[in-house]
Amino acid sequence: MTSPLQILTLSLTVALSAYFGPIILSLLAPHIQSLLPSSGDGYQCPPHSYTTTIISLDPLLIYIHNFVSSIESSSLVTLGTPLLEPSPVTGYGSDAKGSQARTSWSAPLPSDNEFVSCILARAESFMGNLLLAGRDEIGQAQLVRYTEGQKFDLHHDWFSRPRLLDDDAETGRRRLYNRVATIFLTLEAKNVTEGTGETWFPFAKRVWADGTKKGAGGEEADEKEKYWREHEDGGLAFKAIPGNALFWVNLFPGNGSGDGRTLHAGLPVKGNGVKTAMNIWPRVFFGPDA
Numbered sequence: 001m002t003s004p005l006q007i008l009t010l011s012l013t014v015a016l017s018a019y020f021g022p023i024i025l026s027l028l029a030p031h032i033q034s035l036l037p038s039s040g041d042g043y044q045c046p047p048h049s050y051t052t053t054i055i056s057l058d059p060l061l062i063y064i065h066n067f068v069s070s071i072e073s074s075s076l077v078t079l080g081t082p083l084l085e086p087s088p089v090t091g092y093g094s095d096a097k098g099s100q101a102r103t104s105w106s107a108p109l110p111s112d113n114e115f116v117s118c119i120l121a122r123a124e125s126f127m128g129n130l131l132l133a134g135r136d137e138i139g140q141a142q143l144v145r146y147t148e149g150q151k152f153d154l155h156h157d158w159f160s161r162p163r164l165l166d167d168d169a170e171t172g173r174r175r176l177y178n179r180v181a182t183i184f185l186t187l188e189a190k191n192v193t194e195g196t197g198e199t200w201f202p203f204a205k206r207v208w209a210d211g212t213k214k215g216a217g218g219e220e221a222d223e224k225e226k227y228w229r230e231h232e233d234g235g236l237a238f239k240a241i242p243g244n245a246l247f248w249v250n251l252f253p254g255n256g257s258g259d260g261r262t263l264h265a266g267l268p269v270k271g272n273g274v275k276t277a278m279n280i281w282p283r284v285f286f287g288p289d290a
């Protein structure tokens, strides 16, 4: 027989769950999707939860914290790893493979994969008014991997002359494009030691570069220095931290020409370090066929 104490306990449990249940659910809701399995089954693109810090205003360079979750990172790495090949260098007019300037591995990522399309949509929404709907494109994502000694020497991501879109070859349309901006996202950094595998911008200056070491943020500024440092040869070097990304604008807004101050390098990964990252290069189109 059920005792009065059991009935009381049961009623209390029901009442408490009815009261606290919705509160607990609403607290968990933003995190539930990122806890789903990495197989892709049942994955639904969650709303973003990144935060941003403006590093430089001119050119615009923004540090993005937690652009992707660890589930998203590992799924992208798993997806792209079997596709990796020696990296081409496309910025200088030809797609030379095996260049000594860029010794990493890379792979285009299929845009129809649910993780890739989710991150591209996130990137596109981050870009806001930089892309014109119906004309411009977010482009194809690229996975890159660096192992011992691999690097990408100083370069720009923009093309010195806009390129013709290969996809137009069959239609006779002649659309010219350039990479208006870059989102460079670190997905994995295994055994990547301090001072190695960084992304270095020799001309980057902090907004608050006024000769003093710290910004107005005080302790907050100290905290942020975990993510980047002043490089001994000038500019700023950003550490490879999984989930975090760099966003910068490659082209001058007025005439669409490339901004030389966006020069950057992927510094060598040393020892048994492995850095895996993702490039997103949104395209703006020019010319009468755009």
Ligand SMILES: O=C(O)CCC(=O)C(=O)O
Binding pocket: 144, 152, 157, 184, 197, 198, 199, 200, 264, 265, 266, 267, 277, 279
């Ligand atoms: O590896 C890096 O830190 C930068 C890579 C890069 O600049 C590129 O792939 O275009």
Ligand SMILES: [Fe+2]
Binding pocket: 155, 156, 157, 264
């Ligand atoms: Fe680059």
